[in-house]
Amino acid sequence: MQRARDVNEDQLLEAFLPIIKSHNTEADRLVLGPSDDCAVLDLRDALTVLTTDTQTENQDFRRTWPNGMVTSGYEVGWKAATQNLADVAAMGAVPQTLLISLTLTPDTPVHWVEDFARGVTESCTAQGAERCSISGGDLGAGSEISVTVTAVGTCLTPVLxxxxxxxxxxxxxxxxxxxxxxxxxxxxxxxxxxxxxxxxxxxxxxxxxxxxxxxxxxxxxxxxxxxxxxxxxxxxxxxxxxxxxxxxxxxxxxxxxxxxxxxxxxxxxxxxxxxxxxxxxxxxxxxxxxxxxxxxxxxxxxxxxxxxxxxxxxxxxxxxxxxxxxxxxxxxxxxxxx
CATH class of the missing domain: 3.90.650.10 (PurM-like C-terminal domain)
Incomplete structure (x- = not known):
């Protein structure tokens, strides 16, 4: 089983990006997705709302719980999407895109990253945000798994x-x-x-x-x-x-x-x-x-x-x-x- 330490960053992205790009075909606000220094969205017809949230291993989730259950990349990705999409919804806004910063430990299996991408995209789709793109982010290494997501939404008048x-x-x-x-x-x-x-x-x-x-x-x-x-x-x-x-x-x-x-x-x-x-x-x-x-x-x-x-x-x-x-x-x- 390949782990993060066995591959380079480009190879990790090769596992992650095809899942993201497949999801992004439904996004009509995304002009330019993951491929450049910045993503480009056209949000000119509404107000823009933004939020960000973080999940950190052993603070917000455990890879293995005391009852023996395992948290996969899918669960972490699903939850990371939901907690940010909900903040956008709470403003009365429609989610338009997510930016994801993912920090991995060297022993993280490569398939964990693929599962994470599926969790993010399927969370969006299952909850009615199938047009919310994943437009970019960052990938890095660290001593624990950490996920930070920034969500962007649009509305005419926010609910405060x-x-x-x-x-x-x-x-x-x-x-x-x-x-x-x-x-x-x-x-x-x-x-x-x-x-x-x-x-x-x-x-x-x-x-x-x-x-x-x-x-x-x-x-x-x-x-x-x-x-x-x-x-x-x-x-x-x-x-x-x-x-x-x-x-x-x-x-x-x-x-x-x-x-x-x-x-x-x-x-x-x-x-x-x-x-x-x-x-x-x-x-x-x-x-x-x-x-x-x-x-x-x-x-x-x-x-x-x-x-x-x-x-x-x-x-x-x-x-x-x-x-x-x-x-x-x-x-x-x-x-x-x-």
Whole structure:
């Protein structure tokens, strides 16, 4: 099996680029793709939105997890695409292109790079962003695998975090809590059988899906929106502070998602811990599902969104059933955040 140390950069690119170029045939904004010092896109008929995000080995994923499962290049590529596409969708924009910087360790198998390219392109296609090109990037070597993706999108008017109004409904499209349950299962070394419900949780962590197309199609009906990447409570807090409003989340409205992680909670709950409490905790604080959290007039909830709370008054705080919930969600610099 060939590894990165056995080939040169051009040979690695020869494994990667044909998959990318095949995908790019659907991209109508791409004037010049991977081949020159810069890519060229024609985005002159709309506003341009940009975002970037990074995945680092042993921080955001493990090649082998405590439960024995292996993360392939496909999963890393899929997730890298999703987390950036979701940010574009959260602005009410349509994804147009991705730029990818990939750092590999010398022992990385060459087929890992091919799987990574397939993961990126198939993530785009499966989530309705088949016209989003992969227009370029960088390839380098390092002591751990790291992926940085920059996404570019277009819209006529961006949906900001700062537009929520008193009386608005708080609405959600996509999932919450499932990826957190999947992470707990991957980190759990005890013996358990992967049922369809548990497999869905693991897949949500390894191959998250975001309701990308809803972000742009419903944008004109929304007053504020953001991607739920760091947990429902933490991201709702960001929206509340940006809009200077108080938000109250209805715990009962979250039962749909809590039920989906109940089986995982029974496996992962600590001795004496209530599984239902853990399931709700994942739904409120678990990140990486990349659902879309938004506000809109209470009498005009867009298709694809579910009401989970309301904007109550001016302020900047978030409560659950009128009470403060201690845990908030993921923070890269808080050791006990998750």
């Amino acid at each position: 975090r700062s537009g929520a109004q008193t009386g608005d409904a708080l609405v959600l499209a996509g999932a919450v809590g499932t990826a957190a349950a999947g992470l707990a299962l991957l980190e759990n070394s005890s013996s358990y059988q992967l049922t369809p419900e548990l497999s869905a949780c693991v897949e949500a962590q390894q191959r998250p899906r975001s309701p990308l197309t809803i972000g742009s199609t419903a944008a004109h009906q929304l007053t504020a929106m953001l991607d739920v990447s760091d947990g429902l409570l933490r991201d709702a807090g960001r929206l509340a502070r940006a809009s200077c409003v108080n938000i109250d989340i209805d715990a009962a409205a979250l039962s749909l998602w809590a039920t989906k992680v109940q089986e995982a909670a029974k496996i992962c709950a600590a001795p004496g811990e209530n599984a239902s409490d853990l399931a709700l905790h994942w739904v409120l604080t678990g990140g990486e599902d990349h659902g879309l959290l938004a506000t809109c007039p209470a009498d005009a909830i867009p298709a694809g969104f579910t009401k989970i709370g309301k904007v109550t008054e001016p302020g900047g705080a978030v409560t659950v059933d009128g009470k403060t919930y201690r845990a908030k969600g993921w923070d890269h610099f808080e050791a006990t955040a998750r």
